[in-house]
Amino acid sequence: MTVHDAAAREFPPFSTDLCIKCNVCTTVCPVARVTDEFPGPKYVGPQAQRFRAPGVGPDAPDR
Incomplete structure (x- = not known):
């Protein structure tokens, strides 16, 4: 595993x-x-952005 692989996996x-x-x-x-x-x-x-993003469900914060 490279550093880039680990960073990509851990990035939120x-x-x-x-x-x-x-x-x-x-x-x-x-x-x-x-x-x-x-x-x-x-x-x-x-x-x-919470209202513009497609696929954000009604259970998202601040909805």
Whole structure:
């Protein structure tokens, strides 16, 4: 087993249901500018993605 195989196996699947809203992803984002019209990706990103993602069942968090 290579390092890449181990990393691929241990990496969590891409899902905003796993988001704990810790703000790490937006702390260093150069395009995450907050204005009166856009409250920022931290506010709208994970919440909205839960409704856009196909195949997300009704038992998902925040549904």
